[in-house]
Amino acid sequence: xxxxxxxxxxxxxxxxxxxxxxxxxxxxxxxxxxxxxxxxxxxxxxxxxxxxxxxxxxxxxxxxxxxxxxxxxxxxxxxxxxxxxxxxxxxxxxxxxxxxxxxxxxxxxxxxxxxxxxxxxxxxxxxxxxxxxxxxxxxxxxxxxxxxxxxxxxxxxxxxxxxxxxxxxxxxxxxxxxxxxxxxxxxxxxxxxxxxxxxxxxxxxxxxxxxxxxxxxxxxxxxxxxxxxxxxxxxxxxxxxxxxxxxxxxxxxxxxxxxxxxxxxxxxxxxxxxxxxxxxxxxxxxxxxxxxxxxxxxxxxxxxxxxxxxxxxxxxxxxxxxxxxxxxxxxxxxxxxxxxxxxxxxxxxxxxxxxxxxxxxxxxx
Numbered sequence: 001x002x003x004x005x006x007x008x009x010x011x012x013x014x015x016x017x018x019x020x021x022x023x024x025x026x027x028x029x030x031x032x033x034x035x036x037x038x039x040x041x042x043x044x045x046x047x048x049x050x051x052x053x054x055x056x057x058x059x060x061x062x063x064x065x066x067x068x069x070x071x072x073x074x075x076x077x078x079x080x081x082x083x084x085x086x087x088x089x090x091x092x093x094x095x096x097x098x099x100x101x102x103x104x105x106x107x108x109x110x111x112x113x114x115x116x117x118x119x120x121x122x123x124x125x126x127x128x129x130x131x132x133x134x135x136x137x138x139x140x141x142x143x144x145x146x147x148x149x150x151x152x153x154x155x156x157x158x159x160x161x162x163x164x165x166x167x168x169x170x171x172x173x174x175x176x177x178x179x180x181x182x183x184x185x186x187x188x189x190x191x192x193x194x195x196x197x198x199x200x201x202x203x204x205x206x207x208x209x210x211x212x213x214x215x216x217x218x219x220x221x222x223x224x225x226x227x228x229x230x231x232x233x234x235x236x237x238x239x240x241x242x243x244x245x246x247x248x249x250x251x252x253x254x255x256x257x258x259x260x261x262x263x264x265x266x267x268x269x270x271x272x273x274x275x276x277x278x279x280x281x282x283x284x285x286x287x288x289x290x291x292x293x294x295x296x297x298x299x300x301x302x303x304x305x306x307x308x309x310x311x312x313x314x315x316x317x318x319x320x321x322x323x324x325x326x327x328x329x330x331x332x333x334x335x336x337x338x339x340x341x342x343x344x345x346x347x348x349x350x351x352x353x354x355x356x357x358x359x360x361x362x363x364x365x
Contacts (some may be wrong), residue, residue, distance in 0.1 A: 023164040031172035032057040032163060034064060041180070048179040049172035058100050059147070060163055062120065063155050069121045070095040074110050075130030077103040078245040081299060082130075082309030091313065102147070107135065107222055109147050111229045118238060119151045127238055128316065129226070130245040133255070133281070134209075136267055138217040195292045202250060202291050203356055205300040209254060210360040216260040218267055227274040242271070243316060243324065246280040246308055248301040249288040249346045250353055256343060257357045265336050272332035278324040279335070280312060283342040286323055 028038050031049040034057060039045050062069075070092075073083045079101025088097040100113065110129060118124055134140050163169050230240040255264050271277055281287075286297050286308065297308040315324035325335055347354060 019165060022170055026164045026169045026173050029173040029176050031169065031176040032061075034061050034163060043180055044176055046180050047176065049175055057163060058098075058102065060155060060160065062098055062100070062117065063153065065096075065098075067096055068123045069098055070124065071097040071126040071128065072114070072117060072121075072124055073097065073099045073101060073128045073130065074105070074113060075101045075245065076105050076132050076135070077101060078132060078247075078303055079130040081303045082245070082306060082312055084306050084309050084313070087306075087310055088313055088317075091317065101130065105147070106142065107225055107229075111225070113147055114229070114233060116151050118233075118236070120153050125239060126241060127233060128241045128243065131226075131242055131271070131277070132245050133247075133264055133267055134212045136219055136222045137212070137263075138219045139215065140212060141219045141222050198293050198295060199291055201300045202248070205302050206250060206254060206356060207360050207363070209251065209302065210258075210363060213255055213258050213260055216255075216258070216263045218263050218270065220270060223270050223274050230275055241278075241316065242275060243278040243312070244268075244281040246287055246304045246312070246323075248291075248298050248304075249283040249343065249350075250291070250301045250357075252281070252283060252287075252343055253347055253350075253353065254357050254360065256347070257354065258361055261340075261343075265340075268327070268336065269332050272327050272329045276326070276328045278316060279327045280315075280324050282325065282335075282339040283346045284323060286311065288342075288346045 027035055029044045030036065030038070031044070031047060033047050033050055071088070073079050080099060080103070081101075083097075083099040083101065085097050085099050089095060098117075100117070102109075105113075114127055114129075226242070230242070233240050252261075252264070255261055268279065289295060289297055291298075296305065297311075298304050311321055311323050314320040319326075327335060
């Protein structure tokens, strides 16, 4: 019996020691940029796994930050890819912002998050929500993944465990170490993106979005949902700002070639009839930039880059540029006339992309 007791005790101690070791590695490597204890070149300084498990990691980071938060940004991965917390702080003289954009975030989840966040950080003043056309279509409105988010100001065990003890967290730590160790090789000319690689990435997303826009029917219920949300939050003392996330001209041309530009325009009109917003989703010299290895403002046709995010923040906060159009029910139709012409001009100058769009449409029908 003594032998079995000793063996069981040794097994339990070994198991606990293993858990402590795994947790320590995940905290030190910090693949999701939550803890910030160590930042070492060729070890964990770069965070290639930062976007993984966003629905868990961003909530943890929010709760761990006990400093006052002035502003939050909510929306899809398009918000996540553009809005820089560091740039926001720089141009506002040190104010704190949280970018809580997440992949495939539905309007229901956006609203739930906003209501829970202000219970944890009631000092928040402004809530910015980036909107996407495809999310207002009947076929896409309920395509969502839930965000598990308690209103407890402190981290719960169920929230914390996935980033220190899960298989995903451990795999992310291993990938982070490997990536950092090999960064010089990855940055060599052999691995740099060529024009073809960049064009191919745009074509790939173009093909994917063909399914999003086919048989497009606008869901006005989603608009009313956001209108009611804005009214509710502003009655609680929080200012809600809506803006349209930018997409490349190729995306808008796809909508047009499908025959759904009237639906796209009606979306903008219906939004304006219910609340004011800032429109970044129209064709101009930035959204219509050439697609090659020098493309600066887009990662691919659906997601703008941090550089475009600087433009968004400059416009939203200080109205410093004309890339965001302040839109209301009185001016929306006039703006659409101008935008329609800008799209036609871009399409006339880029006939090679009409060929690619036609391929996508033929495959989707």
